[in-house]
Amino acid sequence: MVGYRRNRIAGATYFFTVTLRDRRSDLLVREIDALRDAWRAAARRVPHTVIAAAVLPEHLHAVIRMEDDAANYPRLWQDIKKGFTRRTSEPGxxxxxxxRYWERTVRDEEELQALVDYVHINPVKHxxxxxxxxxxxxxxxxxxxxxxxxxxxxxxxDVGGRFGER
Structure with a gap:
């Protein structure tokens, strides 16, 4: 099994892309309340601040500042995914x-702004x-x-810009 190395820095800000298996699904928007409930429950266990987020039918993007000393975003996403699955799927x-998910550590204010813009423009881009x-x-x-x-x-x-791309 591949050993993934995650950059975990207390108080750091991260950009995430989290995706459903079925890229044709609309489950995330169809069950948006279940996603919100799962996220709220996870937030009680793993402190963080959502700087920007956009939920699309089969994936979501989020810019999050971790507020815990361990920067435990793996547990955050595990809790969100499990909580959503429990709320929307049959047992078993x-x-x-x-x-998995894709994560990137935000390095500076310029990158932060570009990623926030990217998150917000993403439904238009799709x-x-x-x-x-x-x-x-x-x-x-x-x-x-x-x-x-x-x-x-x-x-x-004709909107242009660097919306998260470098």
């Missing part, structure tokens, strides 16, 4: 999730909506209500 059914504001499963709406972004952010048809 296999997990809908891919067994062709799910024409404007970021149209996608309901995103922290973009929190950014708008806090005055951090305008409602029409990235709404122009």
């Amino acid at each position: 059914s296999p997990s809908a999730w891919q067994p 062709g799910l909506v024409g404007a970021v504001a149209e996608w309901p499963y995103s922290t973009f709406h929190r950014y708008v209500s806090n005055g951090w972004l305008p409602l029409d952010w990235a709404a122009a048809p």
Whole structure:
């Protein structure tokens, strides 16, 4: 078995992509309340702050600052995945999730901003909506209500930018 090395730094911020096994599924948005409940339960065990997140039908992206001394994001994702599976599957059914996830340590403020933008623009990039504001499963709406972004952010048809790519 491959031994994965994870960069775990207390107080660090990470970018995650977590995916379902079936890339044609819409389970995450169809069962969004179960995902939210599983995430809330996991947050009670593994302290963290969600800086940005977008849930798409079969995967999600999140930028998270770990608030625990161990930066135990492996346990966070394990708890979220197990909690969601318990809420949405028959007992004994296999997990809908891919067994692993992709994570990246955020190195600086410029990268953080690019990744937050990437998370928020992702539903548009996948062709799910024409404007970021149209996608309901995103922290973009929190950014708008806090005055951090305008409602029409990235709404122009010729929107350009580095949205997370280097």
